[in-house]
Amino acid sequence: MENQVIPVRKPKRTKDKELAKLELIQAVAEIIRTKGYTGLGVNKIAQKAGLHKKLIYRYFGNVDNLIEQYIVEKDFWIIASEELSNKAAVNSESNLEDVISTILEQQFHFFYNEQEMQELILWELSGKSFLMNSISKAREELGEKFLTLTDKYFEDSDINFRALSALLTAGIYYIILHSRVSTFCGLDIRNKEDKEEILRTLKLVIHRAFESAKKK
Numbered sequence: 001m002e003n004q005v006i007p008v009r010k011p012k013r014t015k016d017k018e019l020a021k022l023e024l025i026q027a028v029a030e031i032i033r034t035k036g037y038t039g040l041g042v043n044k045i046a047q048k049a050g051l052h053k054k055l056i057y058r059y060f061g062n063v064d065n066l067i068e069q070y071i072v073e074k075d076f077w078i079i080a081s082e083e084l085s086n087k088a089a090v091n092s093e094s095n096l097e098d099v100i101s102t103i104l105e106q107q108f109h110f111f112y113n114e115q116e117m118q119e120l121i122l123w124e125l126s127g128k129s130f131l132m133n134s135i136s137k138a139r140e141e142l143g144e145k146f147l148t149l150t151d152k153y154f155e156d157s158d159i160n161f162r163a164l165s166a167l168l169t170a171g172i173y174y175i176i177l178h179s180r181v182s183t184f185c186g187l188d189i190r191n192k193e194d195k196e197e198i199l200r201t202l203k204l205v206i207h208r209a210f211e212s213a214k215k216k
Contacts, residue, residue: 017059020049020051020055020059021059021060023049023050023051024045024046024049024051024055024056024059024060024066025066025069025070025073026049027045027046027048027049028040028045028066028067028070029070029074029116030048031044031045031048032116032119032120033115033116033119036119036122036123037119037120037122037123037129040063040067041063042056042063045063045066064131067131068131068134068135071120071135072135074114074116074117074120075117075120075135075139076106076107076110076111076117077107077139077142077143078135078138078139078142096149096150096153096210097206097207097210100150100206101202101203101206101207103146104168104169104172104202104206105199105202105203107169107172108172108176108198108199108202111172111173111176112176112189112195118176118177118180120132121173121177122177124136147161147162147165150162150165153210153213154209154213157212157213157215158212159209159212159213161209164205164206164209168202168205168206172202175187175189175198176189
């Protein structure tokens with residue numbers, strides 16, 4: 001039996017450009033969601049979108065730029081870092097704890113609910129992609145603006161909040177990724193009670209750090 005050929009569709013008018021770009025980005029998302037990052041490729045993306053592959057080059061330059069556009073629109077820290085750093089900057093030191101707790105709680109919910117981002121982090125951790133390494137560096141540069149605000153608060157304490165943030169952020173990534181295969185430390189975050197306990201403890205750890213810094 002011959003393989004079914006999926007017809008490609010080319011936008012007929014200039015005004016279709018933005019629609020075609022959106023469909024190509026959505027095709028990237030669908031492939032990541034169903035096949036993982038290893039399923040990405042010019043031909044597969046174009047086929048999924050039902051468009052000619054030359055439109056990827058016309059509108060994005062190359063496939064890496066297309067994937068990067070998708071990631072930039074999807075990544076939690078890239079989207080939120082500027083807004084969150086501005087929010088923290090206009091808040092008093094007494095509110096910085098609440099801002100940070102909210103950020104990490106939002107990150108948890110976002111990463112938990114976004115399978116595509118889980119696949120992208122796995123891709124990043126594979127260390128085989130120049131594109132993902134570049135995205136990671138961009139995320140770090142944006143995060144630096146926010147972490148600088150906490151440096152001043154903890155500078156005279158024995159709390160290294162950058163180290164604590166690294167552990168909490170990495171913990172969020174790992175426990176969510178690990179939940180795809182089994183429980184972790186006897187907790188199943190697919191269970192509402194266990195997930196709420198993780199979030200409660202996350203907030204408690206941040207609170208204890210700030211309380212300790214107040215005693216400096």
